[in-house]
Amino acid sequence: MTRHAPELTPDEHDRLLSRIVDGEATGADWDTFRAVASGDQAVWAELSETQRTAGVLSDALRARSAIADTVDLPEDFLHDPARTQRRFDAIGRWGGWAAAAAILLVWFTGGIPAGLTDAGPAQRASLIPLSSASPEQAFDQYMHAGQARGSVVDELPNPVLVSAEPLNDGTVRVTFIRQIVERKIVNEVYTTSHDELGQPVTTPARLEPGSTGSY
Amino acid sequence: MSESTVGTDLRTLSAAMQGDREALQAVWRAHRRWVAVILMAHKPREADVEDLLQAVAVQLCRKIHELREPEAFKPWLRTVALNAARAAGRSTTRRKRHTLRLSRDPVLSAPGTAPREDPRDATDARDEGARLLALARELPESYREPLLMRCLHGMSYRQIGEVLDLPETTIETRIARGRRMLRQAAEADTTRDPRDASSRTHRQARSSS
Numbered sequence: 476m477t478r479h480a481p482e483l484t485p486d487e488h489d490r491l492l493s494r495i496v497d498g499e500a501t502g503a504d505w506d507t508f509r510a511v512a513s514g515d516q517a518v519w520a521e522l523s524e525t526q527r528t529a530g531v532l533s534d535a536l537r538a539r540s541a542i543a544d545t546v547d548l549p550e551d552f553l554h555d556p557a558r559t560q561r562r563f564d565a566i567g568r569w570g571g572w573a574a575a576a577a578i579l580l581v582w583f584t585g586g587i588p589a590g591l592t593d594a595g596p597a598q599r600a601s602l603i604p605l606s607s608a609s610p611e612q613a614f615d616q617y618m619h620a621g622q623a624r625g626s627v628v629d630e631l632p633n634p635v636l637v638s639a640e641p642l643n644d645g646t647v648r649v650t651f652i653r654q655i656v657e658r659k660i661v662n663e664v665y666t667t668s669h670d671e672l673g674q675p676v677t678t679p680a681r682l683e684p685g686s687t688g689s690y
Numbered sequence: 691m692s693e694s695t696v697g698t699d700l701r702t703l704s705a706a707m708q709g710d711r712e713a714l715q716a717v718w719r720a721h722r723r724w725v726a727v728i729l730m731a732h733k734p735r736e737a738d739v740e741d742l743l744q745a746v747a748v749q750l751c752r753k754i755h756e757l758r759e760p761e762a763f764k765p766w767l768r769t770v771a772l773n774a775a776r777a778a779g780r781s782t783t784r785r786k787r788h789t790l791r792l793s794r795d796p797v798l799s800a801p802g803t804a805p806r807e808d809p810r811d812a813t814d815a816r817d818e819g820a821r822l823l824a825l826a827r828e829l830p831e832s833y834r835e836p837l838l839m840r841c842l843h844g845m846s847y848r849q850i851g852e853v854l855d856l857p858e859t860t861i862e863t864r865i866a867r868g869r870r871m872l873r874q875a876a877e878a879d880t881t882r883d884p885r886d887a888s889s890r891t892h893r894q895a896r897s898s899s
Contacts, residue, residue, distance in 0.1 A: 486863060493866035497840070499847075521873075528873055532826060533841040535819025536727065539739070540842065543726035546743040548718050552711070552751045 481510055492522055496529050621657070628656040703760040718750060721764070724845065724853065725771045727838050731827065732775035745774045764853045825875045826868075833868035840865050 483491065491508055494500040500508070512518045605613055621627025631654035640648045664680040698706075698720045705713035722743060729742045749770045757766060826838060839850045847858040847865070854861065 489866035489870045493869055525869055531819050532822045535823045536841040540723050540726040542740050543722040543743055548715055548747050548751055
C-alpha cells in the first residue's frame with residue numbers, strides 16, 4: 476500500500492517530533508510520522524537528533540537542578556517563626572537580602588567614605604605608632620608605605636560583600652573583604668591546570684619581556 | 691514525575707498558606723526543583739543557583755500568607771524566582787563595572803591573544819550537556835522556560851502551563867519550536883567551531899570504547 480506523505484506546516488512537523496520525543500504520540504501521530512518518513516527519509520535522522528539532544532539536555536539539567544534538594548527553608552523559621560519574621564521585617568526595611576547587598580555594593584563603589592573611618596585626611600598621611608593606631612589608621616599607614624615602596628598598587632573600590640546580618644536594633648552587620656592589589660618581584664611564575672586525568676598540575680609560565688601578562 | 695517533584699495537593703498548599711510550617715516545608719520540597727530550573731533559565735552565568743534558591747525560600751516564608759488563592763501559587767512562585775534571578779543580574783552588572791579581573795593565564799593574556807568571551811570555553815562546557823544548556827539559555831524566553839521545564843522528566847504540558855499560566859496547547863507548541871531552535875543552534879554552533887565537533891567525536895569514541 477502506498478502512503479501519501481501529508482503536508483504538514485512547520486509547527487505541525489515540530490509538534491509531531493516533539494510528541495514522539497516526549498512519549499506522548501498517539502497511534503494517529505505515528506501513522507502520520509510514518510507517512511511523512513516514507514516520503515522523506517531525512518525525518519528519521521531529524522527525530523533521532525531531536526531525541527538525542529533532548530536526552531543530553533535533560534541529563535545536564537537534572538544534574539544541575541539536583542542542588543535544589545539540598546536547599547530547605549530557613550531552619551530558624553521552622554523553629555521560631557515569630558523571631559524569624561522580625562528578622563525578615565528588619566531585612567524588609569532594606570528591601571530584602573538581594574536589595575541590601577545591592578545597596579551596599581553601590582554604597583561601597585566610591586571606596587569607604589572618609590567619614591566612616593576613624594582617621595581624617597590629615598591624620599591619614601601622618602605616621603602614628605602602631606601600638607596606638609586604630610585599625611583604620613594602621614591600614615592607611617600600610618597603604619601609604621606600600622605605595623611609596625611600590626609594593627602596594629591600590630585598594631579596589633568595591634569590597635566584596637560576604638554577609639549582611641540584620642540585628643535586633645534594626646542595624647545591619649556587614650562582613651566584607653577589602654581587596655588590595657600588591658606588586659612583588661619574583662623569580663618564577665607558575666600556572667595551574669589539569670592533566671587528562673583531571674589531576675592538578677603546575678607548570679612554569681613562559682612570559683617573555685614585553686609580553687605584559689596581566690599579573 | 692512523582693508528586694514530590696511537581697506539586698502538592700491543594701489541601702497541603704492551603705495549610706501552608708495559613709501558617710502550617712510542616713505543610714510549607716512540604717510545599718517547598720515539592721516545588722524547588724522546577725524553581726531551580728526557572729532560576730537557571732534566567733540567572734546571570736555568574737550567579738549561584740543555591741544562593742538564589744535560598745533567596746526564593748526566604749520570600750516563600752515571608753509572603754505565602756499574602757496569597758489569596760492556592761491556584762495562584764505556582765505563577766506567583768515563578769515570579770518570585772524571576773525577581774531573584776533578575777536582582778542577581780542587576781547586582782552582577784554593577785559588580786562587573788567596578789571589578790578588576792585578573793587573567794587566569796598570563797601567556798594567553800599577552801596583548802593580542804586575550805581569550806574570547808565564549809560560553810563554550812568555560813571549563814564545564816567541555817561536556818556536551820553544558821554546551822546544550824548554554825545554548826538553551828540563549829533561546830528566547832518564551833521558548834527557553836517551557837523547554838527546560840519539560841526536561842525535568844515527567845513534568846506534563848499541563849503542569850508547565852500551570853506555572854507559566856498558559857494553555858497546554860501553547861506550551862506544547864513552544865516546546866516543539868524550542869527543540870527545533872535548539873537543534874538548529876547546536877548544528878550552527880558545531881559548524882562555526884570545528885573544535886567542538888572533533889572533541890565530541892573524541893568523547894563519543896572514548897565512551898563507546
